[in-house]
Amino acid sequence: AQSVTQPDIHITVSEGASLELRCNYSYGATPYLFWYVQSPGQGLQLLLKYFSGDTLVQGIKGFEAEFKRSQSSFNLRKPSVHWSDAAEYFCAVGARGNQFYFGTGTSLTVIP
Amino acid sequence: EAQVTQNPRYLITVTGKKLTVTCSQNMNHEYMSWYRQDPGLGLRQIYYSMNVEVTDKGDVPEGYKVSRKEKRNFPLILESPSPNQTSLYFCASSFRGAPYEQYFGPGTRLTVT
Numbered sequence: 001a002q003s004v005t006q007p008d009i010h011i012t013v014s015e016g017a018s019l020e021l022r023c024n025y026s027y028g029a030t031p032y033l034f035w036y037v038q039s040p041g042q043g044l045q046l047l048l049k050y051f052s053g054d055t056l057v058q059g060i061k062g063f064e065a066e067f068k069r070s071q072s073s074f075n076l077r078k079p080s081v082h083w084s085d086a087a088e089y090f091c092a093v094g095a096r097g098n099q100f101y102f103g104t105g106t107s108l109t110v111i112p
Numbered sequence: 113e114a115q116v117t118q119n120p121r122y123l124i125t126v127t128g129k130k131l132t133v134t135c136s137q138n139m140n141h142e143y144m145s146w147y148r149q150d151p152g153l154g155l156r157q158i159y160y161s162m163n164v165e166v167t168d169k170g171d172v173p174e175g176y177k178v179s180r181k182e183k184r185n186f187p188l189i190l191e192s193p194s195p196n197q198t199s200l201y202f203c204a205s206s207f208r209g210a211p212y213e214q215y216f217g218p219g220t221r222l223t224v225t
Contacts, residue, residue: 006154032212043116043202043216044155051212090154094212098143098162099170104154 002027004093006103013081014111021076021106023091032094033074035065038105039087047089050074061085086110114139116217118203124223125193133188133220135203141215142208144186145170146178148199149219155202161186162208193224 003026013019025031032051036044048059055067065076074091091103116137125131137144145160147170157170161180175197177189186205190197200221204214 004154009152034212043218044204044214045216046213049212092155097168098145098160098206098211100145100147100155100157100160100212100214101171102147102155104152 002093002095002099002101004091004101004103006089006091006106008106009104010107010109012109012111015083016080019076019078019081019085019108021089021091021108023074023076023103024072025074025091025093026072027093027095031074033065033067034092034094035059035063035074035076036090036092036102037061037087038090044090047076081108081110083110083112114215116203116205116215118201118217118220120220121218122221124225126225127194128192131190131193131222133190133201133203133222135186135188135217136184137186137203137205137215138184139205139207139215140183141205142183143206143211143214144180145204145214146176146186146188147202147204148172148197149202150199158188158201193222195224198222198224 005024035047050067093101119134146158147155149155156172159178161167203217206214
C-alpha cells in the first residue's frame, strides 16, 4: 500500500540556518513526489515536484529536494531559512489517475 | 484570476442535517479532488474526478458523495453528517496534461455537533 511518512512533527530552526525536512515513501512503482507548503489559514501551495530525471529538483522560494530511490526518500532542503518560511510542510506521492497520498506534515517554527 | 473557490468557508451544523460544500474552478481543469485535513493525519483524499461524470473513491469516501455534472464544479455532499466529519476540507483541481500540479481552494472548516 502507498504511504508517506514525515517523521518530524515539529522542527524549530533559527533564521538564517539551514533546513532539512524528511520524507519517506512507500510505493510500488516509480513515484511522483511533491512538497507542498501551507501557511496558517491558507490552502496548500506546490513547492516542487519530482517526476523523473535529475534527482535534485529546484522549487520556489529557494527550496530544493533530492530523490533517493535506494532510501525511498525525498527530503526537502533550504540553505538559509527566512522567518516567512514558518508554515506546515507536506510531502505527497501521486499515484495512478489522480490519487494522492499525503504525509502527516511537519510544522516549522523559525526563531528570529 | 485563476482560482479554486469553495463555499461556504465556515459551517457549523448538526448531526444528520444534509449539507453541500461547493467547489468551482475557472481554469478549465479536467481533474478535481476533495480532501479532508485532520490534526496528526495530514490530508486524506475523499473523492476525485478525472472528468465530467467520472468520479472515483479516494482513501476515505465513507459518508460522502460527489457529483461532476459540469467541468468547473465538483460539490461535496454529506447526506447525514456526523461529528467525526468535523474537519477542514479542501478542493483541488489540475490540468489533465499536468495532473499532479494541483491548485487548492482556500478550505472549508466544517463543525458537526
